[in-house]
Amino acid sequence: MSRRDTRLPARRRRTLGAVVAGAAALVLGGCAQDAPQDTWQPAGDNAQKIHDLQWPVFLVAGVIGVIVLAVVAFAVVRFRDRGQPMPEQSHGKPALEIALTILPALILVGVGIPTVSTVFDLAEEADTECIINVTGQQWWWEYDYPVQDGCGGISAPIVTSGQLVIPADTNVLLRLTSRDVIHSFWIPKLNGKKDTVPGRVHTLRMQADEPGIYAGQCTEFCGLSHANMKMEAVALFPADFQTWVANQLEDYQAPAEGSLAAEGEATFTANCAYCHQVNGLTTTAPDGSVTPVLANPDEFVVSGAAPNLTNLMTRNTFAGATWDLLTEECRDRVWNAPPEEFGERYLAGVSADCLNEVDLREWIRNAPAKKPMYATADQAANSGGKFRGMPALGLNESQIDQIIAYLLERH
Amino acid sequence: MAIIERPSTPAVVGAGAGAPAVVTPSQAYGVLRRPVAATGWRSWVFTVDHKKLGIMYGVVSLFFFLVGGFEALLIRLQLAGPEGTVLSAGLYNEMFTMHATTMVFLFVMPMAAAFANYLVPLQIGARDVAFPRINAFGFWCFLAGAIFINTSWFLGGAADGGWFMYQPNANALFSPSHGIDFWGLGLQITGIASLTGAVNLIVTILNMRAPGMSLMKMPIFTWMILVIQFLLLFAMPVITVALFLLMFQREFGATFFDVSAGADPLLWQHLFWIFGHPEVYIIVLPGFGIVSEVLPVFARKPLFGYRFVVFSGAAIGFVGWGVWAHHMFASGLGPVSVAVFSVATMLIAIPTGVKIVNWTMTLWGGKIWFSTAMLFAIGLIVEFTIGGLSGVTHAVAPSDTQQTDTYYIVAHFHYTIFGGAVLGLFAGFYYWWPKIFGKRLSESLGKWNFWLMIIGMNLTFGPMHIIGLQGQPRRMMNWTEARAGEGFFNLGFWNRVASVGSLILAVGVAFFIVNIWVTHRPSSKTPKSELDPWDARSLEWITQNPPKEHNFDSIPTVHALDEFFHRKYEVDHDTGEVTKVASAEEILAAEEAKADHHIHLPSPSYWPIILAFSLPVMGYGVIFNRFLIVAGALGVLLAMFGWALEPSVADDSDYDPPAEGGSNKELATIG
Amino acid sequence: MFTTGSKLFIGGTVLAVVAAIVFAVSYDGDRAWVAGIGLIAAAIALSFLMGINLWVRDSNVGGMQADATTTSAAAQSRPGNSMWPIVGALGGALVVIGIVATPVVFKAGIVVLLIALFEWLVQSWSERASADPAFNASIRARLMHPLEFPVLGAVGLAVIIYSFSRIMLFLSKEAGPAVFVVIGALITVGGFLFASKATLKTSVVAGISTIAALGLVSTGAVMAIDGERDMHEYPTVSNDPTVCSSNAETETDERASQTVAAKSNVAATVIFNADRQLYVQQIGTGAYSRVATLQRSNPSPVMFRNLSDEAVRLKVNLGTFTDPATGTVTSQPVTCTTLVEPDGRQFLSLQFPKSSLATTQPYSFEVPEVEGATVEIVVP
Structure with a gap:
């Protein structure tokens, strides 16, 4: 119950943001139909936080870029050599220089503060509802679900690979590590990437709003078949997830004699x-x-x-x-x-x-x-x-x- | 009876304009007969002249630019369609590793060294660098290392760990070919070039400036080179240590980054990026220096805010040491480190922004002449601005976790490095070509060159922004239709555009090569360049094109920033009116009239090249056979001993015309 | 044809070759090849030097002039002062003392003797090179300085660094940094003063530097003789079952947890609580648990924290396996931390190559001699 209550405002904010973001996306380019790893179509809280942070930065950067390019273009056209006399040999105006140094500094302060707060937000672990161990190796991922009360209760360890199955609308925490070289776990629509380093355990938050399949890809160069080290996160409604867990824990069924x-x-x-x-x-x-x-x-x-x-x-x-x-x-x-x-x-x-x-x-x-x-x-x-x-x-x-x-x- | 000869007659040199100013050293006073050839291949191979070394740096790096470009074309060819099959997975990994290595270490860095070597002594009014033989040694080390790295293609495969060589993927277990051994040892050898060059140029710039040239009257290009040399001086030792650790880990089973021995692979990343980030500025600041020279010349007004440009360059140099971990936002540093480095990275945008503002303001109110050099310089402002702004978007660490290791980053750093460094270098080619080779490159071919390169680069790297934001990671040997998406932003279309763009870019570069050929082919009708073809502003133009071996007949005395301009023009301080008072020819004639006598230039030497080429022999020894180490070490020992026994400058007596018979002749038979 | 210098090295080469042959024929020890290789290497090196000398004509421009040798050099032997006879005598004395006392002194004597011999040879050769003493001195310098300066510089640096390291090792851990700062500051201030006072006499600078270096070296020598401070060097992890199964005091290492990887990102923190129970805490759950899940086949970083008021160790049972083919049972060795003091912590890196299903006795953490203080480890 409480979960649903806390989510409503987030949703509203998201709708609000989506209008502006959509407009920005049209200008800046980055939003497409059906691109499974599109970084501009968040489908969960964490990716949404990143998105809320990044689109204004893209917007500001884009506006500044347009201004600078316009000024350069204007200067190039306006001050081309048309036989005018030699220009004044001015070495600059310190006041203007200082102003144009302080201005970007102020803009960057405006970017820096929400950046820092988002960094700490995304490192939060206290609200975890479900834990999954993720282990990278050349060139596939293993997912194991330790015994826990969360995730609707998992009574025996589950080991799987190929697809990371998670309950939708649930705060999942991935514990990432590696067995050989460094890999990087990345489901763009759910969160940014995090390297998996042998001998270290890193954490990555995952939350998907809706059931569905979210594509990802190993993004730290890991050798010969780096391009073939993909992943898919599958979000299921919690009830469906229960079914999936039960299915995974079913006893072994030997094939029929003689088949x-x-x-x-x-x-x-x-x-x-x-x-x-x-x-x-x-x-x-x-x-x-x-x-x-x-x-x-x-x-x-x-x-x-x-x-x-x-x-x-x-x-x-x-x-x-x-x-x-x-x-x-x-x-x-x-x-x-x-x-x-x-x-x-x-x-x-x-x-x-x-x-x-x-x-x-x-x-x-x-x-x-x-x-x-x-x-x-x-x-x-x-x-x-x-x-x-x-x-x-x-x-x-x-x-x-x-x-x-x-x-x-x-x- | 005297065993050795003492000077008997004073050398007659520099007697008036037109006369040969220097008599070439004829005989050695040393262990071996010194090389004396003033023409032919010997005059290049054993030279210690900063100008010849600069040209050789340039030629070799241009060659490696083409090599690296060829590697890039293969990569783009592979990625032009889904499931590319042009290259195998292993070859693809070698290709992108060597593309980066070649472009960074064998093209941009040495090309910057080419400009620095040739121009810094000219810009500060010196006759050579402070340590001419070490300068030669540096060049030969670069060449030896470059050849060494590239021979790996024929000896079992090139390095395949990415230019960042992350541990443990670069270990012998995961990369069993010798490629990474070649890479590490080769970079160690080219690193000697960077380090000796840094010491040499710092000493030269600080000690050998013309009378009157205070630091704040120094040309901006030389200033940027000074900053870069300090960066090199402190960055190269870090990568040297890291490469030694890598070599010990691969060759001798050390465990510096081995998890099971209690170590942490992230240590390598820290070592690499503490070198690697300053390296970024080492790469890009030469371009900044060059456009800061080119823009004022063709806008016909001084660099706007010279002091700000100098200090922002120095600031970039300093802050550049505090941002390395922004390459590691996704590697699990913890939120505190990430936040700190994120903010530090934003800080560095400020001095960079200052530069762009100053360049733009230099154009403002000018009288712009669109020569090819100027086009490249304006191109740099535009393209680098795009690269800089996309850099700000991933200084925002959470945003970077979505973008790092995708093509968005590839787009970003190609806009900064191609747009910042390479366009700057091309501006430099066109601007200083008449100075260095005495002829202007064709302007019309130059415009083709410029526009094709600009269109090509934007078509190649522009779509990579889209590809990256659509989630295509870097370093993947192929992409699949299944994850390409549909619609306007689908990966397939934009990958094809990028591949076509890379071909256009290649054609653009080809125009540059054609331009050189057209200008310099034996039947070329290109006339000799005027003395001052661009109405330039700085000291290197107060001498002939190309400069004489000793650069200046007399060292000019400096009174102002833009000394040459102020000798040509008089500025009325009240009205700001500028009037021409002297021509370049008159100024040069005045300087030549007071030519110095008895100019003794540093003498050529065999030892630098022998020493440098003994190093790769040791390298092959480490990889293949330990006995070769001994052979290489003997060469090193011999060369060092010979070098130590040889005076850096031939004795005064050697400037006499060769003696008839006698002991000199005797000596000549020994070498 | 042959120059004076090359004749010298020809002699040396022949001597070395003869010595090598004599040695090879006469000596029959099992390590004979070591000395044999040394002599052959010496022969190669000497012939190499001979080649250089021949090639460069002793670095003597007039080396081929017949009158140079007849009228001036050999005929007018005017030996200058030389320190090498006395150095050679010193070397000889050291050799004799070394034979009686210790091999180190013997080896040092041999080195001194060889140096004296070589320098003596070069000096005599150079004094005969011409009639001009200044020129003779200069060719000696040209030949020998490239050798002498680097070697002397390296030796000098090594002595100073070694002395300094002895001082640092003698001092207690607390005093060390303070002394380090003071000496460093003194050197910086001294260097600054020398640099800023350009008029200072060279002899003053040299005198002060010499006194400082001598002080450093003599202090270092005294402290080296007195020995290093007591340093605890114990293995952080034990595999000895008898050590692991008790909390008896064997050793303590308060710095055991400071390996690089221990500083962050552990897979599990195992806590021996004040209630004398063992718990495990894993990332993502703040809760104390009695079951730990660790991944298989990768190095799992684990931190042990002792929150009780007694010194205990953590023992890890790494399983017992049965080979299905042969039925043989093998027990993996246990591993354990050192004794961890109250409020202490220690880092362990564990690797479980097989899953929990394979072990007949479950993987577990336990604190020896404490009833019920165990945590089961599940390896999926």
Whole structure:
């Protein structure tokens, strides 16, 4: 209740600002339709704070720019050589100089004060309602949700990747760190960027007004596949978010005996489970004892981590959010959903009809050919035999069929 | 019997106008027979003449400008369409790393050094710099380092960590090729050039000014060069230390930035940007100095607020040390640091604004002659203003977190560096070309050059504002349709515009090369330039075009700022009326009439080039084979010993005409 | 053909080569190659110098004039004063003393002896170069100054810096900065006075500088002999299970937390509270919790704060793992902080390569010997 009360004035202020901002945007340029990473279309409190601060600065800078350019243009035209006598050899007017020094200083004071207050506003952590750990590595992001009362209550840790799912209209705090090099987490419509530095934990506030998908991109140069390290933040109504959490925590469902997916489970265990964890996956020894299958990516990968695939088909992307799991048609249906229907469409996940099998198949067949990575044997020699990214596993087409069938059931 | 010869006859030099003023040093008094050639390639390779070194700096940096431009074109070609396939991911990373490295370290900085080397002694009425052999050493270090860095292309790949080389991505684990080793060691070698040049020019400017030239009567270009040299003097040691740490981390397994050893990778960022931000001003202030010379000449009135321009330049130099962390607003410094650096960054806008105001006011009330040099200077005011204002928008730290590492920043710093530094350098080319080479460049080709470059740069870098605000990050080897958006601001269209713009820009630059060719080709009909083609104002024009080897027959005495102008014109202080009282030829003739006798210029030497080219040998040794280090070190040792044993100026006796037979001849066979 | 100087170095080269051969044949120790390489290097260096001398004709313009050697130089031997015999004798004495006393003195003696020998050789050579003593002095200077000045300068600086460092190490931590400021100020003031009083006699400046340098060096020598102040140097982190499982006093390091990364941005602050319970605080929640979630496979910065009134340490259990193939059980070593005093803090960097699912005994923080003071660590 109290949350809604506090939000109303903010909304009103925003509408007010939007009129002026819209006008400014028309003048200055920066606002477009459907540009997923547009920095001038805030969709949450934090981005809005930045926007409220920046558009007047752009406006003032633009006006000053126009004035200076106009004066230069006027001087150039008016004082061109038309045979007039040599001008007076004046060395300047100190009073004018001092005035023109103080004027920009005053303008900058006017810019500086709200800047400082916004800096501290955006560093606020006390109003956090939900905490998510974000870990960057070459070239994908891992999101883990620690056990907490906030976020509608999360009773067991959730580990996911590809899409950061957050409850809408909730103050989320990201705890950012990195496993190898420096990356930078950036969802332009929700907040500015923040670097993830190994050995340090940085925080970044996230809040989305409406359900929807917000695109982002790693913005600190992080090596070979920097361009392929994308992210998507997915905001769901709190009720939908509850559903999502419950879904993530559901017990493992083994494929039906004898199905293609069941063969896939064995193929997955034999080829993929070294690195990729699927929670609940077990293996039965000849003597009938059942042991859980635990991934050990620390033994194979430089960063020591690989995406957790437990609920792969609840996400819409794979391989560092570089490719969609959905076909283009299905993807558009989710991305362009109206806010009320968004949750339903997103939670439907990836069905067999909607699966973008082309890219997924190429990826499983030979990942390094699809995304530049240091993942061949001789490249791994430099890093103690560990790969930086998914190597080519040498699977045949029927094995790939099996794995895809198995993965399709990871809802 | 005397073993060594003593001067027997006084050298006959400078006897009146027209006569050869200096007899070239003929024989060495030293370890080796000194190089004596006054013509041919030897006269360039072993020279210590600041003018020849300046020209060589210019030629080499112009070459690297073309190299860096070619790299930029490849980058734009890759990004012209979605999912570009011109370059592989690895090659793309090498390309943008080397584009920045080449443009910053191998073009703008040495090109500024070219202007400084050539013009500072002329502007202050000196016959050479304070340490001529160190000057030569500096140039050869720059060339050796530049070649060294670029050989990495052929020896396993160039550096691929970005010119900022953030840790830990620049570690051997994450960047296994030798590119970064080449980069670090090469910059270490070119850094020697900057550091020795800084010491040299500071000493020259402070100690060797013509009689009467107080600091406040010094030409503004020389003033800006002085500020830059102080910045270099303090900034280069920082990057030197940082590069050593990087080298130890990569080559010898040190852990300065290693998290698991308790260190913090942000330390590298602080080290790099404490160097890197002053570096920005090192790059841009030469351009400021040049336009501050060009604008008054072609507006026919003095620089408005000379003192303000001088002090704002110095202020930029000082405040420039306190803003480095604005490159790190997103790296998690904490709100207090971010707020402090944000405000400090806004402060630096004030002296920068002062400069723009002063340039504009210099135009105001003038009598403007639109020569090509003037066009470039006005272009600088306009383009730099745009770059400066976009800079203010990300001095606002929260706003910067949306813009940093996007193309908006690329747009910003290309408007400041291309618009500020490069346009300034081009203004300088056109303005001083007749001084340096004795011929004017074609004005009509120059106008093509100017307009194509201006249109090209605005088409290339202008759309990057849009691309950046639309959220396209830098350093990405490709962009995708999925995130390009639609409508007027879609990334696809503006990326294509930028790529087309870069081609236009390239054509514009090509016009400059064509202009040089047209002016200087053997069959060229371009006449020799007049003595004072632009009706200039400062001291370097009180000598011939190009200047004689010893610059001035007699050192002029300075009475005023804009000395040359005040010798040509008389200003009535009551009416402000200006009347011409003397022509440039008359002034020069008066100076030549009182020519000095016995001018002894510093003698050429082998050692600077030997010393400089021994350094990359050591560099290859560090990378490939430790025995090469020993070979390089022996070269260094030999050159240092030879240098130390050789007097900086040949003995007076050597100015005699060569002796017939005898010991001199004997000596000649030894070298 | 051969100049005087080059003959000298030819002799030296031959001597070194012969010595190397003799040494190689006669000596049969396992470190023989070290000395052998030294002698070969000496031969190479000497032949290099010989080459230079030949090339530059001893830097002697008239070196090839036959009459120069017959009429003047060798015939008119007029040796000047020389300090090298006595320096050489000093070196010899040091060698003898060193053999009896300590190897350092022996090595110093060898160095002094070699320097004296070399300088002596160059001096004798230069005195025979011509009949003009001034010229002879000048060629000696031209050859030797590029060597002597840098070496002497470096040695002088090293002595002063070393002396100064001994003084700083002798002084207590409190007195150190004060002395540093005073000496620094004195040097600055002195330099300023010298610079502003241009008429000051060189001898006065040299005298004052010499007295100051001597004072510094002698004080440094005294303090070096007296030894450094007591400095606590203990490892900040222990992996010894017996140390980690008790709060017995082994050592204390009040500066243990001052690693670079510790200053900000920790993943978790582990607090031993006044109620003798262990809690964890993580960014984003002000609340004290009994469960910490730390990311896997990356260095997690953790701060331990002791808010109780007893000295305790924090112990971290890094798990027990079973190899599914072999069934062998391996326990990761525990790690722990030093004993942290009341109100103290210490920084730890932890890395968990495997998830909590893999360990049979859960990851945890605990304070040894305090019942129930544990915090579970969840690694997803």
